[in-house]
Each structure stands twice: as C-alpha cells, then as structure tokens.
Amino acid sequence: MKKTMIFSEEQLNKVNAIINRYPEGKQKSAILPILHLAQQQGGGWLDVSSMDYVASLLNIKPIEVYEVATFYSMYNTKSVGKYVFEVCQTGPCMLNGSDDIIKYIEDKLSIKKGETTADGLFTLKVVECLGACGYAPMMQFGKTYREHLTKEKVDSIIEECIAKAAANN
Amino acid sequence: MSKKLLLDKIGIEGIKGFEVYRREGGYKSVEKAFKMQPNDIVEEVKKSGLRGRGGAGFPTGMKWSFLAKPEGVARYLVCNADESEPGTFKDRYLMEFIPHLLIEGMIVSSYTLGSKISYIYIRGEYDWITDILENAIEEARQNGFLGKNILDSGFDCEIYVHRGAGAYICGEETALLESLEGKRGLPRIKPPFPAVKGVWGSPTVVNNVETIAAIVPIINEGGEAYSKIGVGRSTGTKLISACGNINKPGVYEIDMTISVEEFIFSDEYCGGIPNGKRLKACIPGGSSVPILPANLLLKTAKGETRLMNYESLADGGFVTGSMMGSGGFIVLDEDQCVVRHTLTLARFYHHESCGQCSPCREGTGWMEKVFTKIENGKGEMKDIDLLWDIQRKIEGNTICPLGDAAAWPVAAAIRHFRDEFEWHVLNPEECLK
Numbered sequence: 001m002k003k004t005m006i007f008s009e010e011q012l013n014k015v016n017a018i019i020n021r022y023p024e025g026k027q028k029s030a031i032l033p034i035l036h037l038a039q040q041q042g043g044g045w046l047d048v049s050s051m052d053y054v055a056s057l058l059n060i061k062p063i064e065v066y067e068v069a070t071f072y073s074m075y076n077t078k079s080v081g082k083y084v085f086e087v088c089q090t091g092p093c094m095l096n097g098s099d100d101i102i103k104y105i106e107d108k109l110s111i112k113k114g115e116t117t118a119d120g121l122f123t124l125k126v127v128e129c130l131g132a133c134g135y136a137p138m139m140q141f142g143k144t145y146r147e148h149l150t151k152e153k154v155d156s157i158i159e160e161c162i163a164k165a166a167a168n169n
Numbered sequence: 170m171s172k173k174l175l176l177d178k179i180g181i182e183g184i185k186g187f188e189v190y191r192r193e194g195g196y197k198s199v200e201k202a203f204k205m206q207p208n209d210i211v212e213e214v215k216k217s218g219l220r221g222r223g224g225a226g227f228p229t230g231m232k233w234s235f236l237a238k239p240e241g242v243a244r245y246l247v248c249n250a251d252e253s254e255p256g257t258f259k260d261r262y263l264m265e266f267i268p269h270l271l272i273e274g275m276i277v278s279s280y281t282l283g284s285k286i287s288y289i290y291i292r293g294e295y296d297w298i299t300d301i302l303e304n305a306i307e308e309a310r311q312n313g314f315l316g317k318n319i320l321d322s323g324f325d326c327e328i329y330v331h332r333g334a335g336a337y338i339c340g341e342e343t344a345l346l347e348s349l350e351g352k353r354g355l356p357r358i359k360p361p362f363p364a365v366k367g368v369w370g371s372p373t374v375v376n377n378v379e380t381i382a383a384i385v386p387i388i389n390e391g392g393e394a395y396s397k398i399g400v401g402r403s404t405g406t407k408l409i410s411a412c413g414n415i416n417k418p419g420v421y422e423i424d425m426t427i428s429v430e431e432f433i434f435s436d437e438y439c440g441g442i443p444n445g446k447r448l449k450a451c452i453p454g455g456s457s458v459p460i461l462p463a464n465l466l467l468k469t470a471k472g473e474t475r476l477m478n479y480e481s482l483a484d485g486g487f488v489t490g491s492m493m494g495s496g497g498f499i500v501l502d503e504d505q506c507v508v509r510h511t512l513t514l515a516r517f518y519h520h521e522s523c524g525q526c527s528p529c530r531e532g533t534g535w536m537e538k539v540f541t542k543i544e545n546g547k548g549e550m551k552d553i554d555l556l557w558d559i560q561r562k563i564e565g566n567t568i569c570p571l572g573d574a575a576a577w578p579v580a581a582a583i584r585h586f587r588d589e590f591e592w593h594v595l596n597p598e599e600c601l602k
C-alpha cells in the first residue's frame with residue numbers, strides 16, 4: 001500500500017499552469033499531463049488513491065481517471081521496480097536483433113517479460129515501436145532512449161543502475 | 170543531390186537555439202505572413218501542391234479552406250506529433266534537431282487559420298523532446314514571436330505541448346482529439362471531419378509535424394516555386410526514415426524524383442545492404458502499407474523504374490504496388506523471414522486496437538494467434554487461407570483505418586510470400602530452430 005498522495009505547493013502550481021493551457025471548463029484535458037506527474041511522484045505507478053487524488057484536483061469523477069489510466073500503456077497500475085527497461089520488440093527492431101536483447105536481459109536478471117526482480121530494482125517490459133527504428137535495437141529508460149543496444153551496453157546500463165541504487169541508500 | 174528545404178540547416182552548430190536559428194534566416198516567414206491576408210496564404214499553400222505528410226496525403230491547402238468559420242466560435246490548430254507507425258521516426262528527428270522550424274510553421278499556420286491557442290500533441294515516450302519544444306516555445310515568446318500582439322500584427326497566439334501516454338491509436342486524428350479532451354483515444358466516426366467539428370466541438374485543423382514545417386519554405390519561396398520541385402502531384406521534398414537491414418539507417422530529405430534503387434543503394438542515402446546480402450523485400454511507407462518483394466519494389470509491373478513518390482510507389486495498386494504512407498522505409502535482407510516480421514506487425518495492431526469495432530478487436534487478436542501458431546511450427550495449410558479470410562473481413566468494416574492498416578500488411582505478405590508461409594507449414598522442425 002502506498003501513502004495517500006499529496007502534491008507539494010510547487011507541484012500544485014504546476015498543475016494549475018497545466019490546467020490553464022486549456023479553455024475554461026475544459027480542465028479534464030489536463031488529465032494526461034497530471035497523471036504523468038502523479039506517476040512520477042508515486043514511485044513509477046498509480047494506485048487507486050493517487051488516481052482519486054488526480055480526480056479531485058480536476059474536479060471530475062474517479063471513474064473518468066481510471067478509464068484513462070488503464071487505456072494508455074505508459075501508466076502502470078501495478079507496482080514496478082526502481083528501474084524499468086522497456087524494450088521495443090516490433091518489426092524493425094526485431095530485424096536488428098531485439099529478440100536477443102530481450103532474452104539476454106531475461107537471463108541476466110532472471111526474470112521474464114513483465115516481471116520485476118526480487119530486490120525490486122528492475123522491471124523488464126516489452127513494448128511496441130517507440131519511433132527509434134533507425135537506432136535499433138533500443139529501449140526506453142526513464143526520460144530518454146538507449147539505442148543501438150548490444151549485450152555490453154545492457155551490462156553497463158545494469159551496472160549504472162546498481163551503482164546509482166547503492167549511492168542512494 | 171536532392172534539394173533540401175527542411176533539413177538544410179540541420180548541421181549548423183547551435184541551430185536548436187533561437188539565436189542561431191534566427192541568424193540563419195529563421196522566423197522570416199512569420200514576418201512575411203503577417204503582411205499577407207490569411208486567405209492569400211491558403212492560396213499559396215494550395216498552389217504549392219503540399220500534401221499531408223502524416224500518411225494520407227490529403228492536400229493541405231484544401232483542408233485549410235474547408236475549415237469552418239462560424240462567428241464567435243474559437244478555431245484550433247493541432248499538430249500531430251504522435252508518430253507511432255512502425256518504421257517512422259522523421260518527426261522526432263525534425264523536432265529534436267531543428268525545433269524552431271516547427272514552432273515557426275505553427276505560428277504562420279495559426280495566423281492563417283485564426284487559431285489563438287494551438288497544441289502540439291506529442292507521443293508520451295518522446296519525453297525529452299517535449300522539453301526541447303517547450304524550451305523553443307519559451308525562446309520564441311521571449312523574442313516576441315508568441316504571446317499578445319505578435320510583431321504588432323494584432324494577432325495573439327499561444328502554443329502548448331500536450332504529451333500523450335502511449336497509444337498508437339491517438340495518432341488517428343479524431344482519437345487524438347478525444348485524447349486532448351482528456352478521454353480514452355477512441356476514434357470518432359467521420360464525417361464530421363475535424364475541420365467542421367474538432368476539439369471541444371470547435372473547428373480544428375490537424376496536421377502532421379512535417380506538413381506544418383513545410384509551410385515555412387512555402388511562404389519564404391512561394392507556392393509556385395515549391396510546386397516545381399518533384400513530379401506530378403508529388404511536389405516539394407519528403408522526409409523518409411529508413412531502417413531495417415541497411416548500412417545507413419536515418420532520416421533523409423529527398424525530392425520525389427529519385428528512384429527506389431538509388432535510395433537504397435547509393436551512399437548518399439541508405440548505402441546498400443550490410444554484409445553484401447541481397448535485398449529481399451521492403452515496406453516503403455510505414456508498417457501499414459503493403460510489403461513488396463525486391464523485383465516489384467525496384468520496377469513496377471509494367472517494367473518502369475519505381476520512384477520515391479506518391480504515384481510511383483502506388484503504381485499497381487495493392488496487387489503489385491504499395492504506398493508512400495508516412496515515409497517509414499523498412500528494408501529486409503535475404504535472411505529475414507517475412508512470416509516472422511509480419512507476426513510482429515499483427516501483434517502490434519492487436520496491441521494497439523482500441524477495441525471499439527469487433528472486426529478489428531477480434532480480427533487482430535485472431536491473426537496474431539494464427540501467425541504465432543505458424544511461426545511456431547504448428548501451422549496447417551488451411552491456416553494460411555484462414556489468415557487471408559480474416560484480413561478480408563476486417564478491411565473496410567471498421568470506424569477508423571487502423572483495421573485496414575492491420576489487414577493490408579497481412580494480405581501483401583501472403584500475396585507475395587505465400588511460399589514462405591507454406592515452408593513453415595511443411596518444415597515445422599526447422600521453424601523452431
């Protein structure tokens with residue numbers, strides 16, 4: 001269970017700035033950007049109470065938020081690891097060896113697609129084309145992409161994460 | 170060498186920032202446009218022959234002239250930067266490396282259409298590009314190109330970036346508008362077209378990133394000059410994102426007179442196939458368009474050289490031709506398996522179907538299952554006919570063209586590579602290797 005979500009004053013200012021991008025009375029339009037904020041705040045996923053909180057900020061019904069959060073693939077409605085690897089598996093990436101990369105990560109982390117490691121550090125997701133087909137194989141990692149993946153590159157990304165996690169603790 | 174209108178300045182250091190962009194002649198089209206009447210700009214765009222670069226190729230000037238203008242009702246311009254068609258990554262390149270070109274085009278287009286608030290709907294995964302665009306917008310504002318009474322023209326304009334959250338269907342314009350309204354991306358029935366009833370019920374023009382960027386050279390050089398580049402109804406330049414088994418994947422700006430063969434094999438573009446392998450097949454316009462075997466790709470059924478333009482790529486219809494689509498050019502070398510590649514596409518469309526229409530929702534899932542069965546060496550001959558049957562039942566029977574987009578690649582794969590499907594059925598143990 002997560003703690004009830006409350007945004008800081010700075011975040012609430014951001015929420016208001018986002019709502020102001022849309023005409024008066026159309027504050028529901030702000031739902032996607034605000035869910036992105038909530039997911040970031042909530043450790044990479046959205047539980048029911050965070051979604052309810054977003055509904056209250058926008059003055060709409062909770063169901064309107066659930067409907068949206070479950071439709072879009074970037075919102076996680078289940079918990080995920082601290083670091084999420086989202087590896088593309090669509091045609092152009094497949095032609096450049098994405099299947100091998102996925103298999104390599106599965107073996108290396110001893111998890112299957114969609115799973116999280118026991119220490120809660122890594123989640124492996126497979127995703128469909130991310131618009132980086134010319135730089136395949138690739139994955140989304142946080143805010144940016146890691147492209148032209150090789151086994152060596154995967155190793156170094158994993159090491160980078162382990163080092164970061166150790167530094168934070 | 171092809172003439173470049175969009176990417177000509179991309180190599181200049183600092184072109185991402187306002188100062189260098191402006192020094193290199195950026196934002197001149199805004200100054201020029203403000204001296205023109207909106208109707209005259211629409212005429213220039215019509216003259217240019219520009220066709221929508223999002224994939225459907227609908228004439229942009231005509232779309233703009235269809236925009237309804239009822240008194241007292243706001244109108245909107247929405248830029249489609251959802252770019253999710255497998256094989257397509259051209260808009261990303263443009264936004265990432267020359268973001269002010271899009272902002273400049275947005276200002277001119279907003280002025281022309283009378284849109285005081287315009288949006289860029291960008292796919293959610295392009296998170297860092299959202300920052301790049303927001304930064305460019307802020308720079309444009311600081312320099313007086315956005316906000317109130319821009320350059321004393323009396324025109325007010327704001328541009329906002331709206332980030333999606335992962336759904337291919339939101340690239341379909343009416344699903345995009347639903348998403349912009351804060352709902353699930355479920356396509357609406359057309360007509361009414363967005364030009365009449367768009368976001369929040371107001372008249373709206375939806376245009377692709379590359380289309381809006383192309384407005385800049387059209388205003389700077391004139392519609393007439395733009396229309397002289399290219400051939401026939403394929404005017405101007407086109408961005409092609411090339412990927413798959415080629416030596417130099419990337420984004421290329423071409424004028425539409427070069428041949429497919431030159432595009433694949435010359436060093437100026439894709440640089441040929443790696444490791445001396447042979448060309449097997451190609452999907453020239455993004456995953457939704459028919460795949461072509463090498464012989465039909467390089468020459469039409471009539472034996473003419475096939476060119477990289479709308480008409481030539483479509484020559485032969487769906488039987489022996491394909492489409493320009495979104496310009497996502499996917500090359501397969503001789504070692505690739507068409508069944509396997511098409512399976513990934515079937516899975517993609519199943520994953521992305523919004524679920525509103527049963528032929529699409531059920532049909533895409535069913536196709537994925539049958540493909541998986543064949544790919545895993547468990548297929549029977551009748552499964553190939555079953556696939557053919559399913560795709561035919563989807564095509565034309567759905568609300569939006571995602572259904573067709575799922576059907577066409579399957580139809581073309583079976584039409585041109587039936588022997589490969591049969592090989593899978595006849596050699597089950599080989600498939601599993």
Ligand SMILES: NC(=O)C1=CN([C@@H]2O[C@H](COP(=O)(O)OP(=O)(O)OC[C@H]3O[C@@H](n4cnc5c(N)ncnc54)[C@H](O)[C@@H]3O)[C@@H](O)[C@H]2O)C=CC1
Nearest residue numbers: 223224225227235252253254257340362363364494495570
């Ligand atoms: N760039 C990408 O990532 C992707 C592109 N596509 C492309 O999308 C295409 C299909 O797009 P659609 O929008 O469904 O095609 P469409 O032919 O229905 O419409 C094209 C454009 O013209 C406008 N239009 C057409 N008739 C009109 C009229 N009478 N009045 C006013 N406006 C009118 C539409 O509103 C739309 O903006 C496919 O051909 C495919 O190539 C598909 C998937 C992804």
Ligand SMILES: Cc1cc2nc3c(=O)[nH]c(=O)nc-3n(C[C@H](O)[C@H](O)[C@H](O)COP(=O)(O)O)c2cc1C
Nearest residue numbers: 221222223249251252253340341342376377380570
């Ligand atoms: C399933 C589907 C996905 C689409 N995705 C995109 C897209 O990512 N980008 C885009 O510009 N157009 C996309 N389109 C086409 C749009 O509906 C629309 O035709 C286009 O944005 C109009 O702009 P244009 O006239 O400048 O091409 C898609 C269409 C369909 C059916």
Ligand code: SF4
Nearest residue numbers: 523525526529567569
């Ligand atoms: S064709 Fe598919 S994606 Fe399009 S509206 Fe129907 S179910 Fe949704």
Ligand code: FES
Nearest residue numbers: 088093130132133
């Ligand atoms: S297929 Fe992987 S990014 Fe496009």
